[in-house]
Amino acid sequence: DQQVKQNSPSLSVQEGRISILNCDYTNSMFDYFLWYKKYPAEGPTFLISISSIKDKNEDGRFTVFLNKSAKHLSLHIVPSQPGDSAVYFCAASAGGTYKYIFGTGTRLKVLA
Amino acid sequence: EAGVAQSPRYKIIEKRQSVAFWCNPISGHATLYWYQQILGQGPKLLIQFQNNGVVDDSQLPKDRFSAERLKGVDSTLKIQPAKLEDSAVYLCASSAGLAPNTQYFGPGTRLTVL
Numbered sequence: 001d002q003q004v005k006q007n008s009p010s011l012s013v014q015e016g017r018i019s020i021l022n023c024d025y026t027n028s029m030f031d032y033f034l035w036y037k038k039y040p041a042e043g044p045t046f047l048i049s050i051s052s053i054k055d056k057n058e059d060g061r062f063t064v065f066l067n068k069s070a071k072h073l074s075l076h077i078v079p080s081q082p083g084d085s086a087v088y089f090c091a092a093s094a095g096g097t098y099k100y101i102f103g104t105g106t107r108l109k110v111l112a
Numbered sequence: 113e114a115g116v117a118q119s120p121r122y123k124i125i126e127k128r129q130s131v132a133f134w135c136n137p138i139s140g141h142a143t144l145y146w147y148q149q150i151l152g153q154g155p156k157l158l159i160q161f162q163n164n165g166v167v168d169d170s171q172l173p174k175d176r177f178s179a180e181r182l183k184g185v186d187s188t189l190k191i192q193p194a195k196l197e198d199s200a201v202y203l204c205a206s207s208a209g210l211a212p213n214t215q216y217f218g219p220g221t222r223l224t225v226l
Binding site: 004041042043044045046089091098099100101102103104105 | 116152153154155156157160168203205214215216217218219220
């Protein structure tokens with residue numbers, strides 16, 4: 001049972017445009033969400049997070065939106081840069097357990 | 113600040129053989145995690161240590177996997193005997209506390225079981 005889903009395995013975007021990565025979840029108990037970025041041959045690195053008490057969190061070029069009623073979150077990158085090309089994972093946890101369920105990842109390619 | 117170190121980076125073994133992975137967390141980090149990432153999937157938590165005690169090992173296949181964190185610093189993850197489906201990248205992560213945005217991952221060990 002895949003509780004966290006990233007239905008787009010890959011995405012290509014032109015440099016300077018907006019990248020939108022989507023994530024859906026099924027467990028209504030999830031209350032904390034994160035996005036990680038992963039380059040080849042490296043471990044994931046934390047990018048941005050959001051608590052269920054918020055519907056938006058912004059950090060520079062990265063914004064995460066949370067729609068609890070739809071059980072959907074999205075990561076917006078504006079403007080996209082070639083260095084953003086990586087695999088992006090969303091992850092979720094429930095009740096402060098810090099046990100994260102990861103999605104399958106979306107490979108973003110930003111074209112120069 | 114040195115990151116999370118893992119070794120070896122790559123390992124190829126035959127099924128039914130044994131293998132061990134080593135992780136050295138960031139200095140001072142009390143919490144250590146082992147994840148398994150199968151190709152095309154997201155990382156899955158296998159075990160979490162707080163200092164040298166196990167916090168969560170509910171997804172560790174205990175019939176073949178074992179992990180220890182002696183003295184609350186380095187950790188080893190062992191598979192004995194390995195199966196074909198154990199082929200994956202094994203990621204170690206550490207954090208100073210339990211806050212999620214403080215979790216730092218190592219580069220991983222890619223295991224291929226033939």
